[in-house]
Amino acid sequence: MLDQAAPNDSKVSINGHTPLLPLELRGLSYEANGKRVIERVDLTIKESGITVIMGPNGAGKSVLLRLMHGLITPTAGEVRWGGKRLDRELARRQAMVFQKPVLLRRSAAANIWHALGLRGIARGDRAIRVGDALRLAGLESRAATPARVLSGGEQQRLCLARALSLEPDILLLDEPTASLDPASTLAIEELLLDAQRDGIKIVVVTHDVGQARRLACDIVFLHQGRIIEHQSAKSFFDQPDSDVAQAFLAGGLVL
Amino acid sequence: MADFLQAFHTAVRLIVTFDPRLVEIVLLSLKVSLLAVAIASTIGFAVGGALAVYRFPGRGAVAALLSALMGLPPVVAGLFVYLLLSNAGPLGVLQLLYTPTAMIIAQVVLVVPIIAALTRQACENLLEEYDEQLRSLGASSSAIVATLLWDGRYRLITVVLAGFGRAIAEVGAVMIVGGNIDHVTRTMTTAIALETSKGEIALALALGIVLLLTAFAVNAAFMGVLRFATRLAYA
C-alpha cells in the first residue's frame, strides 16, 4: 500500500514565477461533430496535491484535460491558470503525458534531447537534464536503444521522464498506465508521487479506482460532460455525494 | 529475337570495355539527374512538410495541384523551361539553353511535385501520431516540420528514389532544353532516342539495358548508405 505524502502547500511554482494555481474553468463547453462533449463546466482547483479526474468511459475526461492544457479550444467559456488565460508562456510551464506513449524514431536519450531542444534549453544544460531524466526513470542502460523498441512500460516511463526533464510547474497525464503491467504502473506512480513532493501540480485522468485511491488528494468526478463532484479524496471515497459516483465506485456500469 | 540477343551482347561489350562514349553519356545522365534530385528534394521536402503542417486557406487546392503535377509530361516541363531560358524569353540573358544546367532545371521542375506530394503524404501520416505530443511540447510549426522530416527519413529515401527514377528515365524535357548535342548534352535517354531514330535498334536496346543497370546501382547505393547511416545513428 502506498502512502500518500503530505502535499507541499507552501509553494506551487518552483522557479519563483507567478503562481499557477488556482486552476479555474468557467462555463467551459466543448462541442464536436454536433455533440456536446463538455457541458458548461465550472471548476476551481486550489490544492497543490495530485488531482484525479475520474468517471466512466466517454464522460469527457480526456477532452477536459486537453482543454486545460490548451491542446483544443473550447466552444464556450475559458480556462485560467493563476488568473491568467492560456498563452504560450503559460503553456511552456506545462507538460503532458498521453495514454499511448508517443516517441520519435530515435534513441531514448535523443527523444529527451529533442524535447529539450524544442524548449530552447542550452546544449550544455541538455546533457545534464537528459542524464538526470534517464536516471530518474531507471533507463540509463537503455539510453542508446531506439525508443520504439522499448517495452510498453519502459516507453511510458521515458515519456514521463521526458516531461519531467522540462521542469514543468504543471504535469497532466491522460490514463498513463491504462495498458501497463502492475510493475510498470507502480514505477510510474512512484515517479508521480516524487514529482508531487517536488512541488509540481499534477492532474491525472484515470478510470482505475485503485489508482485514484493511491494517488489522489482531491477527486473531480465527471459524467456525461458535467462535473458531478469535486471534493477531497478522503471524503469522496468514504461517502460520495452522488448516486452516479456511488454506482461507479461500486463497480457498476454507469450509463 | 535477334535484336534482343544482339542488344544484350552489345551491352556487355560496351560495359566491359568501358566504352568512352558510353562512359561519357552515363556520367552526364547521372550528374544531371542526381543533382536535379538533390535540389528537388530540398525544395520538395520543405514544401511537402509545410503543406502537411501549416494551415492556410487554399491548402487543399495547393495539395491537389501538386498531386496533379506529378503527372506533368516531361516534354511539357521541357517546353516550359525552354520558353524561360530561350533568348526570346525572360531568362535568356543567362545563356543557359543547351547546357547541362538547363537540363537540371527542367528535371527539377519535373521532380519537385513528386517529392513534395509524397512528402506531404508521409508527413500527414506521421502527424496523426505525433501532432498532439509535439504541440504539447511546445513545438513551433517549423520545428514540427523538421521533426517529421527526420522521423520519416526511411520513407523519404524511397520518395527520393521515386523522384530519381522519374528523372533518369525521362527524355522529353532534356531533349528540348538540352538539344541532344554530342559531347555536351547527350544523355542515355536522348542517345537511345537518337539511335532508335537511326534504326540502330540493338544499340538502343543495349543503352536501355545500361540505363536500367545504372538506375539499379543508384538504388542499391542509396539503400546501402541508409543502412550504414542507421548503424551510425544508434552507435
Add this chain to the structure above:
Amino acid sequence: MTLNLDRRTVVHIALAALLGTLAPRIAQAEDQFIVVQSTTSTQNSGLFEHILPIFTKKTGIDVRVVAVGTGQALKNAENGDGDVVLVHSKPDEEKFVAEGWGVKRQDVMYNDFVIVGPAADPAKIAGLKDPVLGFKKIAETQAAFASRGDDSGTNKAEIKLWEDAGIDPKPASGKWYLETGSGMGATLNTAVGKQAYALTDRGTWLSFANKDGFKVLVEGDPKLFNQYGVILVNPAKHPNVKAKEGQAFIDWLTGSEGQAAIASYKIDGQQLFFPNAGPQS
C-alpha cells in the same frame, strides 16, 4: 551528441561538392562554340560527324548542332536560340530572311530524295524514272505510304510531289496514308513495320540500320533534288548571336575546304551530299 552537428555539415558538404562539379562545366561554356540549328535528317546521315571536326580543328570553334524538325529549327532561330541555321526548305528560308530573322541565305549543297519500299512492291514502282508517276501508282493501288507529316523540308518535298500528281492524300490519312508526325528515322521505322512506301533523303536511308529488305525503288529525277541553305541568324535582332564565329563557319562551309569536306563524305562508297555553293559574294 555531436552527431546532430555532423549530420547538418555533412549534408552541406555533399551539396557543395555536387554543385562544385557544375562549376567546371560552366567554365567550359566560355570556350568558343556556336550553336547550329539543323535538321534530324542531316544529323542522322552522319554528315556532321564527318565535316565538323575538320572545321573545329582549323578554327578552334566547337560546333554544337541542335537537330530538330525544319520548322522547329527556324522557330528556335527566330527566338535567337542559335547562331546559324542549316536546313533544306528554300521557301521557308527565304521567308526567314525576308522577315529579318536572318542576314542572308546561301546555297551550300544538295542531296537527293529516294522512294523506298518493301521488296514485294505492291504498287509496282521499282525502276520508274518519274517520282510523280510513282506516287500516282501508290495512290491508285492504295498501297501503304508513311509520311513524316511534320512540315519538315522532306515533308514539304513529298507534298509537292502529291500536288504534281494531282492527288490529295489527306482524306486517306489513317487508312493507306500514314502521317507519323515524326523525324525521318522514326518514320522509316514505321514504314518498315507497316511494309509501307516512304520518301526519304538518301543520306538517312544509307545509314539507316533497320532496312529489313526494303530497297530504293525510284531515284535520280531532278524533282527529287533537295537543296540546303545556310543562314546567319541576324545579330541585329538578337545581340547574343555570335556573328563573327557564325560567319566564319558559313564562310568555311561555302568555301573550298568545306565544300570538299562535304563531297568527301561517303557511305558504302556512295557520295550523299553534292556541294553547290555559288561564288562568294
